[in-house]
Amino acid sequence: MQSTVNYLWHTDDLLGQGATASVYKARNKKSGELVAVKVFNTASYLRPREVQVREFEVLRKLNHQNIVKLFAVEETGGSRQKVLVMEYCSSGSLLSVLESPENAFGLPEEEFLVVLRCVARVNTLSGSKDRLPPKVSPRHEAVPGQRTSSPLSAVAGMNHLRENGIVHRDIKPGNILRLLGEEGQSIYKLTDFGAARELDDDEKFVSVYGTEEYLHPDMYERAVLRKPQQKTFGVTVDLWSIGVTLYHAATGSLPFIPYGGPRRNKEMMYRITTEKPAGAIAGTQKQENGPLEWSYTLPVTCRLSLGLQSQLVPILANILEVEQAKCWGFDQFFAETSDILQRVVVHVFSLSQAVLHHVYIHAHNTIAIFLEAVYEQTRVAPQHQKFLFEGHFWVLEPNLSAQHIAHTTASSPLTLLSTASETPMGLAFKDPAQDIPKFFPKVDLQADYTTAKSVLGAGYQALWLARTLLAGQELMLRGLHWCVETLQATCRRTLEVTRMALLFLSSSLGTESSVAGMTEMQELKKVTELRSRLRALAEALSRCSHSITESQTSLSNLRSELLKNRDQVHADRSVQQIQYCLDKMNLIYKQFKKSRMRPGLGYNEEQIHKLDKVNFSRLAKRLLLQLFQETCVQKYQTSLVTHGRWMREVHETRNHLRMVSCSVAAYNTEAQGAQEGLSQILDRVSHQLLQDRTKEAQVSPPLTAPYPSPALTDLVLQMQELCEEMKLLAFDLQDNNRVIEGLSWPPSAPDS
Known part of the structure; x- marks a missing residue:
């Protein structure tokens, strides 16, 4: 046990260790509160005095929710070593999060945005006063009318931190700690300010700090390759480290990887970072002495949506620039990251x-x-x-x-x-089973752990993909179901109005005999022509009614198929089966992780280890080949083919209803013409009858009040009723056309 005046810790509770200090989990002697203590070793005291006290001074100046808090500076009782008492973050670091097999291919989108928000907040420390000319992000050009956020409108705390003008010089996932908030949300906090220092406007520094995979190439050349050079470094070196950190968080891997790895091929690592073309965000060498391959987009295995990737890639491209004149300044970087976070x-x-x-x-x-x-x-x-x-x-x-x-x-x-009838693309993804390593027959604790970790990471990626593919099938079926419901409603409405029109026409045709009987000369011919037109209209509407009924039957059959498939998707248990395999594999992986720290295994333990390798391989084969490839992927691909067929059927039905709508519109015009013709005949007949009765009254006045004959009265009433019914028909047909146009999708675009 070791202690200061107010804090107590055990050397077994080691949280982390560096070249100049070790960090332990400790407790407050009075309250029992957990804290982290940073205890400096002998090597730290060999540094200049100003370097030793720099971390204390920096932390004392800073007070922000995304920076680990400094509670006190104390000394141990015996050796009087300096101890920093700091906030304890119980959930490890961003590096430990990324090292977890669940995140082997990068963080989920929601978690990545949390990291981006925290990095955007804390890393205003890195360059408070740089004034490099801002660049215009390509994405602002792509969306006209969109406003660029000002640095002054960025996340809370930015202005306070920028005023401190501090460069961190060792930004990496291992120095970003994770804490769980009261509601279970992640909070990331920047720590380890041992390399940090204040930097004024345009001030440069020559000392080299940092972790080599995250170092700016100019610093890498001197610190790692040990090449003498007279370059000085500005605050933008932190931007390079931020870019590498964000790429790592988004993909689960480093952006620049030479053959054999960054630590084994340092010259090639430097070459990749310095020869990177403008706009490229990653470079790899897949063969020994092979060519360099550049990437301008994030890999397909990345879990971030294409929408977020389109926002993020321009930022990475502009901060992963070797030449400081081409690299964004911090003002531009924080404006762009804040722009994403405000969306x-x-x-x-x-x-x-x-x-x-x-x-x-x-x-x-x-x-x-x-x-x-x-x-x-x-x-x-x-x-x-x-x-x-x-x-x-x-x-x-x-x-x-x-x-x-x-x-x-x-x-x-x-x-x-959309009106476009295209083959569904579906989700683009890479099979996680590709390129995964296999266990060597010989027991090698470190190699077995590494292999198990890679395979388990592929298994978690398969789980994420399986959930995504299943959700995609659900969305396909649900969307089609809604389309079918909409088309069925259109059919019902159109069929109802069409049948009403037929009823009206039947009644109007039944009155024509009496009309013909009362019209002896020219009106008889006109009524006959009108009757022929009405009969043709009735036959056409009958055909429309039959066609709509057929569409209803087809849509009902499609609806039944959709419901059946939705039941099958809901009954799918492949995701649960994959999770079961992962749980079993995870237990073996944890045992391998524990065993790798041992110098060796006894005979019985070694036999158990071999059996675990066999079981792990069997579970991985079932998960990746049987459950994912042969079940999830095949079902998804089949669903895409079926979805394409159903979409074509829906498009055909939609186009057919549009044609029926056009026909109904034409028949509506016919009905209006017939209604106008009947109105004119009624007006003429009524006028002629009135004139005849007037003449009769003038020649021989009746002894009693004149009354029209029953036949004449019936005729006038029938004609009036017919005219009213034809007006209703015209109104309903017009209303039906508006309904169909409202429910139909937009007209097809002309072929290009």
Whole structure:
């Protein structure tokens, strides 16, 4: 046990160890509160006095939620070694998070944004006063009308930290600690300010600190390659370290990897970082003495959405620049990262492509900007975009604020409808089983641990993919179900109006005999022509009714298939089976992790170790080959083929209903013409009858009040009723056309 006046710790409770100090978990003697104590060793006192006290001075100046707090500076009782008493972060570091097999291919999007937010807050320390000319981010050019955030509007605490003008000089995942908040959320805090120092405007430094994989190439050349050079370093060296750290967090691997690894091939490591083309964010050498391969995008295994990647990649490209004149300054970096963090995410599922998109926009943007952002990711033009949300059409007025967009989630997105009948792309992914190592027959504790870790990481990636593929199938079926429901509603409404029209026409045809009987000359011919037109209209509407009934039957059959498939998706247990295998594999992995720290195993322990390797391999084969490849992937690929067939059927039905709508519109014109003809005949007959009765009254006045004959009265009433019914028919047909146009998708774009 060791102690200071107020704190007590055991040397077994080691949290971390460096060249000049060790960090232990300790307790306050009075309250029992857990803290971390940094105890400096003998080597630390060989440094200049100003270097020894620099960390104390830096930490005393800083007070921010994303920086580990300094509680006290004390001394041990016997050796009087300096001890920093600091905030204890119980959940390890960002490096330990990334070292976990669950994150072998990078952090989930939500967790990455937490890291980005914390890094954006704390790393304002690194360059408070640099004034490099700002560059315009390409993504601001891509979205017209979008405003660039000012550094003054960045996250809370930025201005306070920038005023301190400090360069950290050792930014890496291992120096970003993780703490769980009261609600279970991650809080990341920057620590280890042993290399930090204050830096004024345009001031340079010559001393070299840091971890080589995260070092700026100019510092790497002198510190790692030991080459003499007269270069000085500015605050932007921290930006390079931030870029490498963010790439590592997003992908689970380092951006620059020579053949054999960074530590084994240092000359090639330096060459990769210095020869990197502009815009490239990663470089690898896959063969010994082989060519360098450059990447301008994040790998397909990355879990970040393409929407976030499109925002992040330009930032990485502009801070992973060797030449300081080309590298962004901190003002530009924090403006761009703050711009991302201030955006809201709208989840959009493209039904025709079967792809879920994350669209990052500002709440103050207009919906027109949102529609343009959707076009950038889906290539569906704004005029051809129509959205469903929770089964209902969601009308988006371009001039309104984006705040009017519904609150979406990955499981409840906006469903994008498009007129393009295209083959569904689905999720693009890499099979996790590719390139995974195999166990060597011989027992090698370190090699076995490394192999188990890689395979387990592939297993967790398969679990994430299996969940994503299953969720994609659910979204496909749900979106199609809503489309079918919409088309069925259109069919019912159209069929109802068509049948009403037929009823009206039947009644109008039944009155024509009496009309013909009362019209002896020219009117008889006109009524006959009208009767022929009405009969043709009735026959055409009958055909429409039959066609709509057939569409209803087809849609009902499709709906039954969709419900059956949704039941099958809900009954799928492959994700649970993969999780079961992972739990079993994880137990073996933890044992391997514990065993690798031992010098060797006894005979019985070695036999158990061999059996564990066999069981681990068997579980991995079942997980990656049987459950993932042969079950999840095959079901997903089959669902994409079926989805494409169903989408074509829906498109055909939609186009057919559009044709019926056009026909009904034409028949509506015919009905209006017939109604006008009947009105004219009624007017003429009524006028002629009135004239005849007037003449009769003038020639021989009746002894009693004149009354029209029953036949004449019936005729006039029938004609009036017929005219009213034809007016109702015309109104209903017009209303039906408006309904069909409202429920139908936008007209197809012309072939290009």
